[in-house]
Amino acid sequence: MDTAYAPQPRGSRVPVGVRAPFSGRTWREFLYLFLSLPMSIVMFTYAIAVISLGAGLLVTFLGIPLLAGGLAGNRGLGSVERARARGLLALDVADPEPVRPSKPGVMGWVGAVLKSGVSWRHLLYSLLHFPWAVFSFVLSVTFWTIGWALLAYPLWRWTFPAYLDQPGIQMWGDGSGNGFYLDTTAEIWITSGMGLLLVLAGPWVIRGLTQVDRVMVHGLLGPSSLATRVVELESDRGVVVDTAAADLRRIERDLHDGAQARLVSLAMDLGLAKEKLAQDPEAAARMVDEAHGEVKIALQELRDLARGIHPAILTDRGLGPALSALAARCTVPVKVTVDLDHRPAAAIEGIAYFTVSELLQNVSKHARATRATVDVWCTADRLVVLVTDDGRGGARTDAGTGLAGLAERLGSVDGLLIVDSPIDGPTSITAELPWRG
Known part of the structure; x- marks a missing residue:
């Protein structure tokens, strides 16, 4: 058995909460949420157009193939989404099973697309992901940008008196110049501290939002649970077959190199003892005694081999x-x-x-x-x-x-x-x- 023991690298000593706002994972997840809005708009618009056009033309012959073609296009957009999730969320979702027409020709393909649950799950993703993408985009962009803006407030507060003719961020006012502004030193640093809290909390808000996206991509754009189970069973069957073949080769090798070779030698020794029995009984007796020892060794090897196959005590x-x-x-x-x-x-x-x-x-x-x-x-x-x-x-x-x-x-x-x-x-x-x- 190969060694399974090896040194492992030690983790960083910087707390996770401090590293999170600057980690590549946080910025990739934020980019995913940022790009989700335009991508979801494209997919939602396409899905509505496909449903409307296909349903509207169902009274004619063109409706069914147009709907099938639209569903196939939706599967193509789904592959883009899987690639985006793979690159930005490190979510490796396997491609769903391809369309397998039961009949040759265009109509066989059309029927296979319309019967495929994968096609309709991709369409459902296009419809459901749009409202979620709008919500997650607005929340993540607002939370993230306000947090960093407030954190850096001491660096850019000078723009208010220089360009806006006010001492700082206005919290409220009556429109006549009277109001409350964040302009004192204490107020500026309190504002920056609030921004720091938002920045530190931002990665976890973003991570929570992307968890929903992970569930949607995995559940609607990946292979069905039945197809996944079939693949697992096929893989498991291959492992079982390989293991059984390796065990048979091991048993054959142990028999050939151990007990079989010893029994062949034993048969030759007994043959020689038989020939010498009449001429030299003492030598023949010694050879039989040696053969008896060989028999004991061969029996022990066979017992060890049987124990390796299935021990009798276990049964x-x-x-x-x-x-x-x-x-x-x-x-x-x-x-x-x-x-x-x-x-x-x-x-x-x-x-x-x-x-x-x-x-x-x-x-x-x-x-x-x-x-x-x-x-x-x-x-x-x-x-x-x-x-x-x-x-x-x-x-x-x-x-x-x-x-x-x-x-x-x-x-x-x-x-x-x-x-x-x-x-x-x-x-x-x-x-x-x-x-x-």
Whole structure:
């Protein structure tokens, strides 16, 4: 198993609230809200034109293909929105499934577009996003610009007496020159302090507004939940097939290089002993004795191989004894606690067992730990396995590590792997599996 332990960079010491107004993320999100207004106007206008023109011409033959063409154009605008969200919001929404006509020809394509839920969801996005874009544009631009303007008030207050013939910002007045102006030193700095509060709060207001946009883009412009699930199942099936093929290759290699080679040698030794039995009984007896030792070694190798496929103790006695036996072979002292009222499905038991096996191997080889724990329990409809150690930490699930492969294998059965491993430890790795009892 590849190492999953590596150093991790430490975070910045500057508080998040102070960094936020100057961070690239805040300005990208503000730019997204700023551009949403013109983009939503284009999409809303186009959607209304498509609906009006298509519905108005439904009494003729032209209405249906025009409506289908308009919906297809709307999907094109949706791809622009996904690209904008990807670039400015770091929201990676997959492209929805393409139109697949069931019949060849133009009418087959028209029918496929009109039947596609993706097309109508794009149209709904164009209609719903417009009022939200107007609201978020006005709120974000007003909040953001007023905050920065008030914060910089000491720098630009001089423009009032120089160009407007008034001492500062007028809070109220009666039109005859009488009023209250922010012109004293205390008032100027209080105004700047209010601006600072608005500037510090601005990123969180902008972030809250863009969360709604994220939900709309993901829900209306992305693939349907059913299509996403189909893709996940196809990917999981590929992982299962690859894992099974790798296990078969490992078993074949272990048999060929281990027990098979030893049995071939054993057969040759017994053949020689048979030939010498009449001429030199003592030599034949020694060869038979050596062959007996070889048989014991071959049997042990076959037992180890069978344990690697599916241990008998797991089948006969369940997870508790099987994990205790597994912990006894670990180079680090391991405390095992299993709290299960009854046994899950055999397949889930096997995955849980081999998950703990790989995690304990990781602890033995890479964690530099002095002790570890394994806790197993059931919550709702999930089997939860928690493996902790007091080692050096830094475990990662990056591509290419053993934990990444383990996460893929768990994901193939709707499982989940959660890694909490700060530098200098401790490490806690949680595996969740569907119960399927």
